[in-house]
Amino acid sequence: MRNLKTPKLTIVGAGPGDVELITLKAVKALESADIVLYDALVNEELLEYAPNAEIVFVGKRLGCHAYTQDQINDLIVSMANRYGHVVRLKGGDSFVFGRGSEEIDYAVKFGLETAVVPGISSALGVPAAAGISLTQRKIAESFWVITGTTSDHKLSNDIMLASKSAATVVILMGMHKLDEILSIYQQNRNDDLPVAIIQNGTKNSEQKVIGTISTIAKLAAEKNIASPAIIVIGEVVKNTSKLTEYFQEHFEDEFIFQNLNL
């Protein structure tokens, strides 16, 4: 039987992980979904907002993609024609390293109605929740959000450019290239520049380390910090509102205090 609903795609940002960091508009989109296609970084508790929808996982688990991007694009179109309203639920914001615009473009080619619901990107929400202010008067006048791994698996050249500025730099998908990133900073800046790495930010499983260009790799390795994580580099990290409390809890040996000249 032919579907009588208008085929529609809504691209929805789910936020960084804490279920309360989704928007009301996203919840409404989920409530009206006929099918939800969701990614690995999405907190699965959010699927409860779509009790009447078919739910399909299309992300990456244990390093393997459940579907290629081409297959996801085709799935969106075929599912919209079959069921009606497809919600494509992605971690953070769909337009920040989320390929949301590619999916919209593809759907438009096939005549689907489309809509976008912004989400809180991990690039902004994770540092904020950890008390790191990306800009601060007299300390950082701007921030960069850069991918550590480009589509051809290289380190983005923007990291070299950003390391020469006084800006705060937030690197996503950078953990596999941490050593390369730190050596660029060692060439262009001083070893004492503060760095934070936050894994699973805003989730119950959040882990973080704060150190400097010269200490952070060891600290991250000791705590087994790995993807998904963001790397925040810049003087603002030193001024995080939770830093003192954090150090008291985790680094009572004062090792890092000395490194940061606190």
Ligand SMILES: C[S@@+](CC[C@H](N)C(=O)[O-])C[C@H]1O[C@@H](n2cnc3c(N)ncnc32)[C@H](O)[C@@H]1O
């Ligand atoms: C493909 S990108 C997607 C980013 C997403 N669209 C956003 O706006 O947050 C995936 C990367 O985002 C970062 N990321 C996403 N959620 C995170 C979280 N809760 N904590 C730390 N990093 C996160 C990690 O660097 C991860 O490798």
